[in-house]
Amino acid sequence: MSRQHLLTIDDLGADGIEELLDLTDSFVEVSERRIPKVPVLRGKTVAWLFYEDSTRTRLSFETAARRLSADTMNFSVSSSSVNKGESVLDTVQTIEAMGVDAIVVRHGSAGVPRQITGWVDASVINAGDGWHAHPTQALLDCYTLRQHRGNIDGLRIAIVGDIKHSRVARSNVAAFTAMGADVTLVAPRTLLPPAVGLWPVEVTHSLDDVLAHVDVVYLLRMQLERQAQALVPSLREYTAEYGLTASRFARLDPDALIMHPGPMNRGVEIAADVPESPQAVVTNQVRNGVAVRMSVLFRLLGSEVDPRQLVEESFSG
Amino acid sequence: MADIVVKGGRVIDATGERMADVAIEGNNIVAVGEGLTALRVLDAGGCVVAPGFVDIHTHLREPGTEDAETIESGSRAAVLGGYTAVVAMPNTTPPIDDASVVRDVLALGRDALCDVHTSAAITVGRAGDRLAPMAEMAELGVHLFTDDGDGVQDPGVMRNALEYAAGLGVTLAQHCEVDSLSLDGQMNEGEWSSRLGMPGIPAEAEELMVMRDIALARMTGARVHFQHLSTAGSVAMVRAARQAGVPVSAEATTHHFTLTEAEVAGYDPVFKVNPPLRTVADVGGVKLGLADGSIDAIATDHAPHTADAKNLPFDQAPPGMLGLETAFALAVTELDLSIAEIIALLSWRPAAIAGIATEHGAPIAPGSPANVTIFDPVTTWTVDPRELASLSRNTPYAGRTLTGRVRHTIVAGEAVVIDGDAQR
Numbered sequence: 001m002s003r004q005h006l007l008t009i010d011d012l013g014a015d016g017i018e019e020l021l022d023l024t025d026s027f028v029e030v031s032e033r034r035i036p037k038v039p040v041l042r043g044k045t046v047a048w049l050f051y052e053d054s055t056r057t058r059l060s061f062e063t064a065a066r067r068l069s070a071d072t073m074n075f076s077v078s079s080s081s082v083n084k085g086e087s088v089l090d091t092v093q094t095i096e097a098m099g100v101d102a103i104v105v106r107h108g109s110a111g112v113p114r115q116i117t118g119w120v121d122a123s124v125i126n127a128g129d130g131w132h133a134h135p136t137q138a139l140l141d142c143y144t145l146r147q148h149r150g151n152i153d154g155l156r157i158a159i160v161g162d163i164k165h166s167r168v169a170r171s172n173v174a175a176f177t178a179m180g181a182d183v184t185l186v187a188p189r190t191l192l193p194p195a196v197g198l199w200p201v202e203v204t205h206s207l208d209d210v211l212a213h214v215d216v217v218y219l220l221r222m223q224l225e226r227q228a229q230a231l232v233p234s235l236r237e238y239t240a241e242y243g244l245t246a247s248r249f250a251r252l253d254p255d256a257l258i259m260h261p262g263p264m265n266r267g268v269e270i271a272a273d274v275p276e277s278p279q280a281v282v283t284n285q286v287r288n289g290v291a292v293r294m295s296v297l298f299r300l301l302g303s304e305v306d307p308r309q310l311v312e313e314s315f316s317g
Numbered sequence: 318m319a320d321i322v323v324k325g326g327r328v329i330d331a332t333g334e335r336m337a338d339v340a341i342e343g344n345n346i347v348a349v350g351e352g353l354t355a356l357r358v359l360d361a362g363g364c365v366v367a368p369g370f371v372d373i374h375t376h377l378r379e380p381g382t383e384d385a386e387t388i389e390s391g392s393r394a395a396v397l398g399g400y401t402a403v404v405a406m407p408n409t410t411p412p413i414d415d416a417s418v419v420r421d422v423l424a425l426g427r428d429a430l431c432d433v434h435t436s437a438a439i440t441v442g443r444a445g446d447r448l449a450p451m452a453e454m455a456e457l458g459v460h461l462f463t464d465d466g467d468g469v470q471d472p473g474v475m476r477n478a479l480e481y482a483a484g485l486g487v488t489l490a491q492h493c494e495v496d497s498l499s500l501d502g503q504m505n506e507g508e509w510s511s512r513l514g515m516p517g518i519p520a521e522a523e524e525l526m527v528m529r530d531i532a533l534a535r536m537t538g539a540r541v542h543f544q545h546l547s548t549a550g551s552v553a554m555v556r557a558a559r560q561a562g563v564p565v566s567a568e569a570t571t572h573h574f575t576l577t578e579a580e581v582a583g584y585d586p587v588f589k590v591n592p593p594l595r596t597v598a599d600v601g602g603v604k605l606g607l608a609d610g611s612i613d614a615i616a617t618d619h620a621p622h623t624a625d626a627k628n629l630p631f632d633q634a635p636p637g638m639l640g641l642e643t644a645f646a647l648a649v650t651e652l653d654l655s656i657a658e659i660i661a662l663l664s665w666r667p668a669a670i671a672g673i674a675t676e677h678g679a680p681i682a683p684g685s686p687a688n689v690t691i692f693d694p695v696t697t698w699t700v701d702p703r704e705l706a707s708l709s710r711n712t713p714y715a716g717r718t719l720t721g722r723v724r725h726t727i728v729a730g731e732a733v734v735i736d737g738d739a740q741r
Contacts, residue, residue: 087629088630109630114584131516198508199511
């Protein structure tokens with residue numbers, strides 16, 4: 001891990017991912033306590049700067065920070081000076097002046113978290129930037145896979161859907177391949193990045209061809225606007241070709257896992273009742289998200305704390 | 318007695334090269350030879366004395382964005398870069414699309430340090446629909462017409478503009494970009510856009526319009542000048558068109574033969590430019606075009622932006638980078654060409670495209686206008702954005718060490734740069 005920031009999965013590499021996943025085990029344990037809280041980041045302040053709506057990622061980060069006893073500061077973009085035309089540069093310098101140790105940022109433009117690292121001294125955590133990266137999502141997905149399969153190495157993972165516009169796909173390709181998985185991207189050419197041929201993945205335009213040969217199906221959210229952009233003829237045709245319909249679900253290996261970063265479009269990329277099957281681990285992904293984000297915050301801000309103290313430092317009660 | 322003598326330099330112009338002093342009186346060169354004297358002596362020992370450089374693609378930002386550049390500050394940057402003339406681009410606010418704005422810009426240019434010409438828009442408001450009053454603007458001296466910043470999308474409009482312009486003896490210059498292919502693209506489409514998660518501008522967005530306009534030039538017999546060619550494919554098409562006798566000319570910017578798309582990896586909007594920085598192969602294609610004459614001229618596409626404008630998310634920042642003060646040195650540093658070939662690309666060839674070849678780029682000879690650049694071709698210097706004369710700081714070359722530096726610049730007989738310092 002780059003000591004100060006978490007911007008992309010590439011910053012971590014396989015060793016960094018492994019280290020964070022190991023650390024996450026301790027925080028899963030903390031999260032299961034009756035009072036799921038440890039005082040390891042007491043006195044640290046974490047600010048949220050979300051330029052895009054994101055209920056789940058923000059709540060997950062907030063819960064993680066509170067369980068570590070950090071103070072949090074929510075810079076609500078919709079009701080703040082940003083609406084009055086303040087630049088990101090001015091906003092982050094204002095936040096820093098109030099004294100923060102980390103800024104968790106989500107922005108619709110790729111690269112904004114990296115730009116912010118040049119403007120402030122605080123640690124910057126990327127909670128999603130444009131189509132570029134969403135590293136904590138990839139980490140929680142890796143953790144979930146490890147939890148269910150023990151090991152990611154050698155797993156055959158199909159990522160299905162709008163890869164081109166997906167920061168989740170970019171970070172997951174980086175993380176899964178770094179951990180030794182065989183990744184296949186499944187999408188029409190219009191929803192693939194133009195230079196996908198240079199990526200360390202297989203590419204197919206047929207979900208049916210890969211169904212029988214995968215350990216994991218990772219479905220991406222399909223957005224209605226792709227229809228207006230003439231990238232797919234209609235959502236109906238998308239579902240027919242790339243949706244995990246009931247009949248496709250039936251052809252999956254009974255042990256195959258089904259993942260989705262949420263929020264799901266039931267009836268579009270995933271049949272309405274598939275998420276309720278035992279093979280779908282979507283809820284576990286969300287649950288693990290909190291523990292993974294605890295370990296990210298801890299690694300960036302808790303360097304002076306020995307992880308072994310987690311046990312002794314827990315609140316009694 | 319002459320006013321100024323440039324002493325001890327190697328004179329290089331379109332006619333060849335020789336060691337000679339150059340004497341200037343009033344606006345003109347009056348003598349070229351040995352042992353000349355004058356009231357004032359400019360030392361040119363170890364230097365090259367060349368016809369002044371001409372930038373046919375300069376954004377001076379006035380009227381409208383005077384915090385980024387003014388005609389005065391831009392002209393100061395120009396003369397420090399060895400330019401004796403620039404052609405301003407019309408994408409100002411308001412755009413230069415009628416005679417009144419042309420008059421304003423030319424009036425402001427009269428006090429500038431170099432000769433300021435202006436281009437004007439092909440279509441009203443640069444909107445691509447109705448023809449701007451080209452004849453009226455041509456009468457004021459406008460020779461290049463362009464909607465630069467945007468290409469003329471409609472082939473029918475472009476055909477009409479070409480035929481109309483041909484009757485006026487002026488030249489249309491095209492910013493080649495098919496909008497429906499570039500959409501909201503931020504950088505070259507390819508390996509890096511895929512990795513960085515940004516919408517790309519494919520090479521074909523440029524190449525399709527180059528292809529179309531070659532066809533229209535063939536059809537109408539009217540000349541098309543291609544601005545800032547950025548892809549190897551564009552250069553190859555222009556080469557083939559010239560060989561087939563189609564009336565086309567072309568320019569390439571310094572950044573398109575010195576920088577690649579990989580520069581965007583850090584998301585610094587200083588590297589955002591349109592057309593975007595392309596691949597290593599495209600840089601090679603542009604260099605080849607400059608070497609074999611497929612591309613006539615080096616242009617800067619000098620595009621000043623304030624720090625506030627560039628300190629935005631990459632996809633919200635405006636495209637463009639500075640160029641006037643670094644172009645000559647980048648050409649010397651990065652091109653495998655002789656000094657004489659580099660001067661041709663910077664001086665008389667662009668002067669011919671701009672229709673100002675009798676004033677700028679003319680041979681260093683008695684009777685020629687005294688628009689002269691004197692540079693040291695071997696000295697090295699490091700680009701420091703804070704030291705630039707431009708009001709803006711958005712150079713992509715900060716910290717780069719370059720070879721070749723302008724020492725003196727003489728515009729219409731006035732030494733506006735002496736020993737690397739602007740005199741006003």
